[in-house]
Structure formats: C-alpha cells, structure tokens
Amino acid sequence: MFENLSERLSGVFDRLTRQGALSEEDVKTALREVRVALLEADVSLPVARDFIKAVQDKATGQAVTKSVTPGQQVVKIVHDALVGVLKGDGDPGALKIDNPPAPILMVGLQGGGKTTTTAKLAKRLKEREGKRVLMASLDVNRPAAMEQLAILGVQIGVDTLPIVKGEDPVQIAKRAKTQAALGGYDVYMLDTAGRLSIDEELMEQVKAVRDVANPRETLLVVDGLTGQDAVHTAENFDARIGITGVVLTRMDGDGRGGAALSMRAVTGKPIRFVGLGEKMDALETFEPERIAGRILGMGDIVALVEKAQETIEAEQAEKMMKRMIKGQFSMNDLRMQLEQMLKMGGMQGMMGMMPGMGKMAKQVEEAGLDDKVIKRQIALIQSMTKKERANPALLQASRKKRIAAGAGLDVSELNKLLKMHRQMGDMMKKLGKMGKGGMLKQAMK
Numbered sequence: 461m462f463e464n465l466s467e468r469l470s471g472v473f474d475r476l477t478r479q480g481a482l483s484e485e486d487v488k489t490a491l492r493e494v495r496v497a498l499l500e501a502d503v504s505l506p507v508a509r510d511f512i513k514a515v516q517d518k519a520t521g522q523a524v525t526k527s528v529t530p531g532q533q534v535v536k537i538v539h540d541a542l543v544g545v546l547k548g549d550g551d552p553g554a555l556k557i558d559n560p561p562a563p564i565l566m567v568g569l570q571g572g573g574k575t576t577t578t579a580k581l582a583k584r585l586k587e588r589e590g591k592r593v594l595m596a597s598l599d600v601n602r603p604a605a606m607e608q609l610a611i612l613g614v615q616i617g618v619d620t621l622p623i624v625k626g627e628d629p630v631q632i633a634k635r636a637k638t639q640a641a642l643g644g645y646d647v648y649m650l651d652t653a654g655r656l657s658i659d660e661e662l663m664e665q666v667k668a669v670r671d672v673a674n675p676r677e678t679l680l681v682v683d684g685l686t687g688q689d690a691v692h693t694a695e696n697f698d699a700r701i702g703i704t705g706v707v708l709t710r711m712d713g714d715g716r717g718g719a720a721l722s723m724r725a726v727t728g729k730p731i732r733f734v735g736l737g738e739k740m741d742a743l744e745t746f747e748p749e750r751i752a753g754r755i756l757g758m759g760d761i762v763a764l765v766e767k768a769q770e771t772i773e774a775e776q777a778e779k780m781m782k783r784m785i786k787g788q789f790s791m792n793d794l795r796m797q798l799e800q801m802l803k804m805g806g807m808q809g810m811m812g813m814m815p816g817m818g819k820m821a822k823q824v825e826e827a828g829l830d831d832k833v834i835k836r837q838i839a840l841i842q843s844m845t846k847k848e849r850a851n852p853a854l855l856q857a858s859r860k861k862r863i864a865a866g867a868g869l870d871v872s873e874l875n876k877l878l879k880m881h882r883q884m885g886d887m888m889k890k891l892g893k894m895g896k897g898g899m900l901k902q903a904m905k
C-alpha cells in the first residue's frame with residue numbers, strides 16, 4: 461500500500477536528510493515536491509495545500525534540534541502532520557455495539573468489497589470480542605450476493621439469516637432484527653445492496669432500511685484504490701444516509717493512497733478499518749501512526765528525532781547555566797531551574813549530569829534538598845512580585861513576611877531560599893570567571 465507515494469516522498473527526504481544545514485528555501489523546494497507527490501497519489505488539492513502549509517509553518521518556526529539534521533526534523537514534522545490528517549477522535553476499532561442486539565449497517569457501491577468486509581468484520585467481532593453475530597444480505601436483486609454471504613458465514617462460523625424469496629430489503633431488515641433479538645445475538649449486520657454508481661433508488665432503499673434498523677454504526681465500504689472517487693462516494697453517502705465511519709478496501713494493492721489522506725479532512729468521517737486482502741483475516745483497524753509510517757517509509761528517522769527532542773529540556777537547562785555564569789541570575793531563573801530539577805530527577809540528578817559538578821551535588825544532598833523542599837521553594841518564588849523576582853535585594857522584613865505568608869511558610873524558609881540563591885549566583889560567577897579553561901565553560905560549550 462502507498463508504494464508510489466512512499467517512493468516519491470523518500471526520494472525527496474533522502475535528498476533533504478543528506479544535507480547538514482537547511483535553508484528555508486530548501487524546505488520550500490522539498491515541500492513543493494511533496495505537494496506534487498500528494499497530488500499524484502490523488503490527494504485532493506485543498507487537503508494537499510493545507511497539509512503543506514501546516515508543515516511549512518511548523519518547519520519554519522521550529523528551533524533546530526541538536527544531533528539531528530534539519531532535514532530529519534522536517535521528516536518528523538511531515539510525519540506528525542500526516543498523523544494529524546489521518547487521525548479521528550477515538551479508537552477506530554471501537555464499534556458502538558454495547559446494547560444487544562446492536563445493528564450495524566454496511567453500505568457502499570457494488571464491487572467495493574462490502575460483502576467481504578461484512579464477513580471479515582463479523583469474524584473479527586466473534587473472535588476478538590466474543591460477540592454472537594448474525595449477518596443478513598439485503599441484496600434482493602442479486603441472489604448470488606446473498607449466497608456469497610451465506611457461504612462466507614459457513615466459512616467463518618457466523619450465522620446468516622435464512623434467505624426467503626420474494627422479500628424486499630425492509631422486510632429482511634425487520635426479520636433480521638427480530639431474529640437477532642429472539643436468538644440472543646449481540647450484533648446483527650445488514651449487508652445492503654450496492655449499485656455500480658450512486659442512484660436515487662439505491663439511496664431511498666438504504667434510507668428505508670436505516671429507518672427500520674436504526675443502526676448504531678453505519679459503515680461505508682469503499683475501494684481505496686479509487687482515490688478521490690472514494691472520497692466523493694463517502695461525501696454522498698454521508699449527506700444522504702449519515703455514516704459513522706469508512707472502511708477502505710484493497711489497501712493491499714500498490715496503488716495511490718490518496719483516499720486515506722483526504723477522507724477524514726474532506727468528509728469529517730474517520731476511517732475505521734482497512735481491507736488488506738481477500739482473506740477473511742485481512743482486515744485491520746486504521747492506525748494513523750502506522751499508516752503515516754508506511755506512507756513515509758522513514759520510521760527510523762522519526763524515532764531518531766523523537767529521541768533528540770527529549771534532550772531539548774536538557775538543552776534549556778544548559779542555556780540557563782550559561783546565563784548564570786554571566787551573573788544574570790534572577791529568582792525567575794532559580795524557579796525555572798527548580799522546576800527543571802523536579803523534572804530531571806531532583807537537584808542531585810541534574811548536578812550529576814554536569815561534569816565538574818559532582819561536589820555540588822553532594823552539598824545539595826547534605827542540605828536535604830529533596831522534591832518537597834524544591835516545591836516549597838517554587839511556591840515562595842511564586843508569591844513574589846515581578847520586581848522582587850528580578851531584584852531579590854528589595855526583600856526587606858515586611859516584604860518577606862508577605863511572601864512567606866503567601867506561600868503558607870515561615871520567613872526562615874524564605875531566608876534559606878535567598879541564601880541559596882545568593883550562593884548559587886556567587887558560585888556560578890566564580891566558576892564562570894575561571895576563564896576559557898574553566899571547567900564549567902568547557903562543559904557548556
């Protein structure tokens with residue numbers, strides 16, 4: 461699936477990722493190619509345009525993460541944007557079938573894979589959720605279709621509603637409902653008739669069935685290889701019948717994957733399952749992460765960038781240390797520092813990570829600076845005014861009282877904090893003044 465699109469995109473990104481530094485122009489050129497690749501995969505124009513814009517905005521605004529190339533970072537941004545386009549609200553595989561017997565209406569054009577998917581889904585519900593399922597074919601114009609479902613039913617061990625000649629689809633739907641209730645089934649699935657194209661009669665028939673069955677889920681089955689046609693079909697069925705989701709079939713073929721990308725954005729309806737072959741097991745829930753991975757074919761780069769982004773927090777701490785060396789160390793800095801420490805496993809953890817700071821880590825440990833203390837210190841800083849935070853020298857007795865009371869703590873705690881702030885500032889300055897060869901400066905490079 462998606463092989464063509466995948467190939468095109470990897471070409472673009474291969475070129476990108478080989479470069480060390482990347483200009484805005486490079487990103488633009490690359491994204492222009494991505495846009496062409498998307499359109500060739502039959503992604504609709506507005507969707508492709510929005511997609512590119514989202515990626516461009518993000519790529520341009522984003523700080524370059526260390527240890528990955530900008531190109532690799534763009535791959536990750538494209539990946540995340542793909543996931544965003546593909547993602548629905550909830551778990552795609554979670555069907556609303558809690559009130560037995562729950563009706564599921566299967567709709568779609570002829571040849572899209574509706575009957576096959578009905579049986580695949582029934583098998584899935586039976587095997588994975590232990591549901592008792594009843595299937596019924598409503599395709600009165602094509603006896604072969606009704607027999608096909610019966611044969612599949614036997615094959616997968618799922619009951620089908622006995623075929624009664626001369627009934628219309630609404631009568632069959634009513635009988636299925638009664639049978640499902642009497643027979644103690646959890647779910648009954650109505651495989652409606654399809655047409656080669658959408659026509660009034662088909663829609664009226666499906667509507668009548670819908671009104672009788674009152675389905676919890678109405679799944680549209682469409683051939684994923686038909687690209688934008690699949691999307692138009694979905695729009696049409698949704699407008700007339702109201703669908704709760706889409707099943708894209710034939711996603712095992714190596715055709716254009718555009719339907720998957722446009723479906724959610726154009727119709728607002730989630731893709732719930734994908735058909736990946738003719739066999740009864742060839743049905744998967746639609747996983748945006750996995751599909752995006754398949755489209756891009758660059759899972760290793762995505763993982764790499766994710767890893768690198770985790771270290772960004774550490775880099776922020778580093779920046780602050782640089783400012784501290786210069787003697788620019790306000791209460792706000794201290795607070796950020798304290799918050800960072802909490803995140804990074806306490807002060808000892810952080811000091812331990814920095815070369816030459818082992819001694820300080822020991823002092824910190826001796827001073828009993830555990831998380832609880834750190835949280836109290838943060839509370840104290842929070843109850844200072846902006847001015848006070850910028851210039852702690854302002855803090856005389858009355859202000860101290862107010863701040864301590866604001867944090868619900870003793871003035872003595874505030875004094876300890878102020879002392880620590882002073883000491884840290886002094887120490888940093890001293891370390892910074894040790895010159896070019898200074899340990900800390902060396903470490904901060």
Ligand code: GDP
Binds near residue numbers: 573576711712
């Ligand atoms: P219906 O007319 O919509 O009910 O379509 P069918 O269920 O009869 O399917 C038409 C053909 O498509 C059959 O030969 C199926 O085996 C095949 N088919 C259905 N789903 C898939 C799929 O996901 N992948 C592939 N390769 N073939 C499929």
